[in-house]
Amino acid sequence: MTRRVLWGVVAGAVLFLGVVLVSLAWVPGVLFPPLTDADLSAIPAAETRIRLRQEQSQLQNGVRSTLLQLTAGLLVVAGAGATWRQVHVNREGQLTERFTRAVDQIGSDNQDVRIGGLYALERIARNSPADRDTIQFMLGAFVRNHSPWPAGSPDGPAHPTEEVDEQLPWMRVRAPDIQVAMGVLGRRPASWNQPVVFLSRVDLRSVALRDSRLGGAQLRYSNLARAVLAGIHLEHADLTSADLRRSYLERAHLAEANLGRAHLRGANLRHADLSGADLRGADVRGADLTDARLDRTVLAGARADASTVWPDGFDRERRQARGITEDAG
Incomplete structure (x- = not known):
């Protein structure tokens, strides 16, 4: 693997990791915004306010879990693609080697x-x-x-x-x-x-x-x-x-x-x-x-x-x- 390709892979991995971290921090809050004191002021019971905050947190954690599962799935697919590509490259290399050897043989x-x-x-x-x-x-x-x-x-x-x-x-x-x-x-x-x-x-x-x-x-x-x-x-x-x-x-x-x-x-x-x-x-x-x-x-x-x-x-x-x-x- 050349230095340029290696740096490209590293840069791609860093970018992907950054997108994942930003998504984990931002998407749950967008889908389920946190409850403010103003939102809870009309609820007199303290236990109810605590329960609502917990349920809100669980919803956000559920989104994070889904995002992590999606990320893992993407990594599995990417890994399979990389593996297939490597197998294809190896196969092409083996065929080329066999072809070259066969050409040498028929010229013997x-x-x-x-x-x-x-x-x-x-x-x-x-x-x-x-x-x-x-x-x-x-x-x-x-x-x-x-x-x-x-x-x-x-x-x-x-x-x-x-x-x-x-x-x-x-x-x-x-x-x-x-x-x-x-x-x-x-x-x-x-x-x-x-x-x-x-x-x-x-x-x-x-x-x-x-x-x-x-x-x-x-x-x-x-x-x-x-x-x-x-x-x-x-x-x-x-x-x-x-x-x-x-x-x-x-x-x-x-x-x-x-x-x-x-x-x-x-x-x-x-x-x-x-x-x-x-x-x-x-x-x-x-x-x-x-x-x-x-x-x-x-x-x-x-x-x-x-x-x-x-x-x-x-x-x-x-x-x-x-x-x-x-x-x-």
């Missing part, structure tokens, strides 16, 4: 330490709504920096790759810190103003994100080949040119998602919801659904065009029966 060269820091950030986000957006941004940056897929850059990988690497270990084995970061992002608490998760051009091959919530996420040109995405929420997500070949998208929520030019060859989309999804490619190839499983896939309102590639046997008549809207061309 030790993978186990990074994983601990990621879980610490998840816990802070649950306890502190004010820090959730910042933590989401940090987690997105962590994934982009530690698992990039620079498709389109001069030295970047071919996108999509010639074949899906079936021998590539699952993400939880080859990069467990990325798996944890994505899991934390997928479990983040929902809010009415959910910010966008930016995960474009990242390597998420063989990641497991069952039932994760990533609605509205930006995943343009990202590699999710052979990923386990059953039940994932990707409503309104931008998956333009994303590599989703051989991915497991059963029961996935992809309503209104942008899947233009997405690579979905061999993807399992059974029972998935693609209502209103954009599968068009305009002047280039549209979504490639070659060999994709579309059993009981919801396609009502999905938009396609002549560049969209469908599985064998999924002719125009079947597409119309499933409610797909196709641009002329």
Whole structure:
């Protein structure tokens, strides 16, 4: 506590004490003025005059007692307020300390330490709504920096790759810190103003994100080949040119998602919801659904065009029966 604050507290306490003392001395006399000799002159009996003076004194003492009780109540309320304020300050200090430590941990060269820091950030986000957006941004940056897929850059990988690497270990084995970061992002608490998760051009091959919530996420040109995405929420997500070949998208929520030019060859989309999804490619190839499983896939309102590639046997008549809207061309 600074000297100025200390003097302010002392001055406030002295002022409050002065007000209390003045009130105790002045208010009872105002409410119940003392009886003068002139007021009592008409009462002949001495005992009656004494009794009246005593009752007057009792009334004034009652006022003083009430004022003291009120003062005590105010002090209790003020003390509770000060205690709450101190608890809040202490909590903010603890959160700041935990946040700083977690940031240091995710920047460590030790993978186990990074994983601990990621879980610490998840816990802070649950306890502190004010820090959730910042933590989401940090987690997105962590994934982009530690698992990039620079498709389109001069030295970047071919996108999509010639074949899906079936021998590539699952993400939880080859990069467990990325798996944890994505899991934390997928479990983040929902809010009415959910910010966008930016995960474009990242390597998420063989990641497991069952039932994760990533609605509205930006995943343009990202590699999710052979990923386990059953039940994932990707409503309104931008998956333009994303590599989703051989991915497991059963029961996935992809309503209104942008899947233009997405690579979905061999993807399992059974029972998935693609209502209103954009599968068009305009002047280039549209979504490639070659060999994709579309059993009981919801396609009502999905938009396609002549560049969209469908599985064998999924002719125009079947597409119309499933409610797909196709641009002329």
